[in-house]
Amino acid sequence: MLSTTPLPAVTGGDFDHFAADSGRHRLYVSAENFGSIEVFDLPSGGHLASEKNVAVQPHKILLANEGKMLYIADAGSASLRIVDTRNFQVKKPSS
Numbered sequence: 001m002l003s004t005t006p007l008p009a010v011t012g013g014d015f016d017h018f019a020a021d022s023g024r025h026r027l028y029v030s031a032e033n034f035g036s037i038e039v040f041d042l043p044s045g046g047h048l049a050s051e052k053n054v055a056v057q058p059h060k061i062l063l064a065n066e067g068k069m070l071y072i073a074d075a076g077s078a079s080l081r082i083v084d085t086r087n088f089q090v091k092k093p094s095s
Helices: none
Strands: 018-021 026-031 036-041 047-051 058-064 069-074 079-084
Touching: 018 058, 026 058, 036 058
Parallel strands: none
Antiparallel strands: 018 026, 026 036, 036 047, 058 069, 069 079
């Protein structure tokens, strides 16, 4: 099935980094210039969320721990962010 999901609020840049969670039917997309992680439902393609509080400029993303954690290379802060995909809270680094 091919479909289009309009995102009029997401401006600037392109989408070139994706992470698919087939078990939870989610697609995560980094919108680097907009500063968000966009979340979509699979297979409907519906837009579920625009998470803007997890990284300044999210670039490369990787799912881990059976889709429960999203690793985000944040180009804006030159750091790695680890986000819980269940609530989109950034995990604090261990000391």
